[in-house]
Amino acid sequence: CEAEPVGIFDPSGVALVWRSSREPDLVHTQTLSQTVGNRFEGAIAAQPANTRIDYRLCVRNHAGIETRWPAEGDATFYATDRLTLTILGSPYDYGWPEPAYGVHSFASGLVVNASAPVLVPLAEDTRMANIGHFGTGSAPQSGTNSSVTFQIDTSSYLVWLWQRQHRLLLTSDSGGHPQPIQTLWIAASGSYTVPEAPESITVSNGAAYAFAEWLLDGVRAPPLPARSGPSFGVLPMSAPHTLTARYLPADLDGDANGVQDWWEIQYYGANGLNPLSDDDSDGFTLLDEFL
Numbered sequence: 001c002e003a004e005p006v007g008i009f010d011p012s013g014v015a016l017v018w019r020s021s022r023e024p025d026l027v028h029t030q031t032l033s034q035t036v037g038n039r040f041e042g043a044i045a046a047q048p049a050n051t052r053i054d055y056r057l058c059v060r061n062h063a064g065i066e067t068r069w070p071a072e073g074d075a076t077f078y079a080t081d082r083l084t085l086t087i088l089g090s091p092y093d094y095g096w097p098e099p100a101y102g103v104h105s106f107a108s109g110l111v112v113n114a115s116a117p118v119l120v121p122l123a124e125d126t127r128m129a130n131i132g133h134f135g136t137g138s139a140p141q142s143g144t145n146s147s148v149t150f151q152i153d154t155s156s157y158l159v160w161l162w163q164r165q166h167r168l169l170l171t172s173d174s175g176g177h178p179q180p181i182q183t184l185w186i187a188a189s190g191s192y193t194v195p196e197a198p199e200s201i202t203v204s205n206g207a208a209y210a211f212a213e214w215l216l217d218g219v220r221a222p223p224l225p226a227r228s229g230p231s232f233g234v235l236p237m238s239a240p241h242t243l244t245a246r247y248l249p250a251d252l253d254g255d256a257n258g259v260q261d262w263w264e265i266q267y268y269g270a271n272g273l274n275p276l277s278d279d280d281s282d283g284f285t286l287l288d289e290f291l
Contacts, residue, residue: 013060014040021052047079080108084155087114094128094162095120106152115147116160125167125240127185132161164188166240174201174209174247186237194232197245209247210262217242224269
């Protein structure tokens with residue numbers, strides 16, 4: 001309790017007067033302990049469930065004048081079972097839920113409001129996402145919400161479920177004409193089916209560009225000797241990634257060999273190739289295959 005105003009009341013004159021329905025003729029008077037300032041506290045000995053407790057607070061000032069609360073009669077409460085609610089996280093305790101992780105005591109019949117953060121950042125490109133919960137006892141058995149409300153009637157467990165997610169940045173590079181970046185968050189145990197890139201695009205100045213290759217975290221994908229075509233396929237997301245579709249001017253022939261650079265890079269990873277070569281010995285030159 002708090003006795004106000006501070007300084008008027010005698011710290012040794014703050015008392016709790018109570019009796020129980022089990023022993024209605026026995027009146028207990030307990031002097032409360034001053035904790036800090038005008039705050040006092042005390043405790044009634046544990047009682048069997050459903051025991052009625054009638055009580056009042058009495059305060060005496062330095063002049064010996066006593067006042068009480070309530071002004072008339074007694075306040076009342078009933079003893080209830082002391083129950084425990086254990087809050088856990090799976091696979092580990094992430095974030096700062098309310099109530100916090102650990103074991104908490106509640107009186108039987110109280111309503112519990114529990115919540116956990118929706119997202120917990122671990123790094124710029126990795127996070128834990130709250131995907132729901134499961135519980136035992138009075139707690140909801142399962143759900144996908146990040147908050148629950150329930151009446152606790154038996155000792156219970158509430159487990160918040162967490163999923164590790166990695167960031168995937170999808171972008172395209174058209175040589176000084178960057179296209180918008182799309183940010184996706186994918187479960188670390190999952191994968192992402194990359195949409196097929198357009199074979200050609202037109203940038204804001206009207207210039208035509210052709211798809212040249214995919215760059216996964218700055219490295220050609222798939223690696224040579226495989227072709228890096230517009231269809232990437234499935235990308236496992238066991239780590240964060242940046243996936244870039246690289247485009248070159250459709251008519252660019254930097255080495256003047258008659259074969260556009262985008263085609264050379266898509267199939268061979270570099271330009272400057274001999275247009276008369278026949279690396280696969282199929283009877284067609286590089287220039288023939290391009291044309």
